[in-house]
Amino acid sequence: MSESVSHRTGEQSARPEGEQICVVGLGYVGMPLALAFDDEGFEVTGFDIDPELVETLSDGNDPTGEAGHDRVAESDVSFTAQPDNIVRADYVILTVPTPVDNTQNPNLDFVKGAARTVGEHISEDTTVILESTVYPGVTESELAPIIEEESGLTAGEEFNLGYSPERLSPGDGGKTLEEVVKIVSGDTDETLEDVATLYETVVDAGVYRAPSIQTAEAAKVIENVQRDINIALMNELAIICDHMDVDTHEVLDAAGTKWNFHDYRPGLVGGHCIPVDPLYLAHGSERAGYTPSLILQGREVNEYMPKHAAELTMRGLNEAGKVLKDSSVLVLGLSYKPNVGDIRTSEVDEVITELETYGIDVEGYDPHAQDDAMAEHFGIPIQDTPDFEGFDAVFLATPHDEFDRFDLSKVAGALNDDPVLIDVMADVDEADATEAGFIYDHL
Template sequence: MTPPISDTEDRTGEQETGQQPVNAGRKSVSLEHAQEPSVDKPTICVVGLGYVGLPLAVGFAESDYRVIGFDVDDSTVETLQSGTDTTGDLSDEAIQNDELTYTTDAAAVSRAEYVIIAVPTPVRDDDRPDLSYVESAATTVGSKIDAGTTVILESTVYPGSTREVLIPAIERESGLTAGEDFWVGYSPERATPGDAEHGLEDVVKVVSGQNEEVLEDVATLYESIVDAGVHRAPSIEVAEASKVVENSQRDLNIAFVNELSIAFEHMDVDTQAVLDAASTKWNFHGYRPGLVGGHCIPVDPYFFTYRSAQEGFDPELMQTSRKVNESVPAHVADLTIRALNDCQKALSTSRVLVLGLAYKPGVGDIRSSKVFDVIETLDEYDIDIEGYDPFADNDAVRDAFGIDVQETLSFDGFDAILLATPHAEFEHIDLTAVASDVAENPALIDVTGALEEGDATDAGFEYRKL
């Protein structure tokens, strides 16, 4: 079975691969309210309607392009056709634009002058990049496109993937030749779920093309919807590399402060106080220790290290940074266990409430959340764990994490509170009031230091943070 063309899937999950076209054997959800494209603007087909593709489709539709949103996930398309936003970052009104239609029928690709592919690029269990989604999407697109079409890849890939994977798959299926019969560009996605200040129109878009003419055409297309403007990369490979480097840099910096936090713990020095002092220098970069989950920062470095190793060089610093950040969940679990011990709690009878289960504040996405790894370690000590997240789907959490989930927040009887993901809703917790509900001699493990340590200790909590 070929993996589906959908960026609603987890970028870090293991997926099946194969050679069948992605729509083989599947029922099709037809186009609704089909209209003829505007005479002055081309039709665009966005392949993959997840947190990258759907905002892109909406953005072009709001600029009066005729847009076809294509995804092989029936439930996603049916939900969008019913007028419901599947990402939580847009709005139901935004996805109901008259210029935008949704379909699982790959034949719709043939109606577009531009096809933009925004599908997942996970890593496998051995941390090797899995480009089967890209190849599958390219195969389906190649089976439907007409001569004259421009195909733009937005998925995160290692340098060389567009020319080595995407183009050959399209050429094999279509019988067309890139650069003669169809054209190819690459523009890495910079989607930031849950961040209203950095939407599609607010962030500079890196664009590239297989030649100067294609580059200018792709740049003009994106300039029409991105208010912040575009950056013209000199080659497709430069654009591909820029995506993995910008997130690898963040991984490196976070690994540095995570390692500092462990070192300073051994020295009995407050890490956050050190960083606050150091940040008064004008050229100090402000990072904070924490769990590194999600679909980009813990994934993209593997694309770089994989490609670099293929060319004979192992980037040791990036590999070490990944190891450091992957070790943090176990360290957080250890902080929790030691705090419980200091509170004279027997682990096998302790109850811990985990606040925040999503991979970052302000979103409900639990895929690739490192909170799961913390819980998994605590579970080895038979600690009774419950969770609460104001954004995450409770049924999804129960299935994925295997813990009880509170529908309404309650602190009653817990021996420890683990504030794992600092949603804004948790910033104003009244610790004095909470202390009257929890068990005697409670612990508070505040992973990112979102709460005031003085307030916690005054309320009687044994306080820990990275």
């Protein structure tokens, strides 16, 4: 590992005396961060504009399922919807969403709103650290001026700025805050060292000191741009193999025997990072005068995959002799990735829309997400327990661990004659599926 990465040491545990942190935004990123600093003895305020979320956390419940109810209940974090404690904070850490709008452009409304709130309450000598994903330049050109205007303080003199991009991956073991190297940056050398020391108290894997805030901002987006482009290549390969009647995964297994082949697989690309970060980098690049072609083409390929997956389903139904407008499909797994319950950025929504365009009835089941939320978000009936009776096809979109326990023969027997199984991520062994009686396909 690079010598620029410094690791947590025992001496640093004494640091928290009297120091106060306010974490702004209490979702998948902010809530674990607040708990981590609380564990190390800091006085921590967790602020969010959503009073229902604050009440849930104050009652000792973890709505994300990542930290666990007990850890939230036993913490000393002061959860609040009132920003008053910002005035006492030595560090204000912003972990607010940075989505894209309907035109696929960055939506910085949450960052700007948080900046206004912080500016209205900030005290002199506070360090404001942004963790949200942004394109290079946002911390200093968008966040700082708003805080300056609202507070009357000058960035770099009366308050300081840092940027430390979040790297959490919900549902993935070994990818917690403590276990992933943290990139840190600051507007001065002194701020950089201060921010590094702060995060070293909670990150066992160590911190990497970026030479500038813009470097850290760019590093965050390129991490997911790289993944997006590589998955896009695999998705395009899947389409090519489909046209050539070649099994994509057999091709990848064979190619993977070479020592320097990278193991990416085709799939639906949802989530808050991979589909969004390329658009942030492209936007920042266009502002600087260059339109990136490869990044945007990768997005086009990945955005096409829900339509392709729906087409595989309809092809399977046709092969089974079904009339599309009289067919029904049960979608298993509606969240954006295995073993998490987040449905907000799931690409399964686009698959459902495409199937319904052809008159196909669709129902869904997901053991990790809330039924009411799924019914509202996807606009389809949601099962509270999986019932395969009377369906023509199963669309395995997100392979949660629970689905591994299904008996394929029993599932096939409950479906209508000539049942279809579309296994998006090739989680089921094809031989087992066909032996059970399925017409089987995958990306």
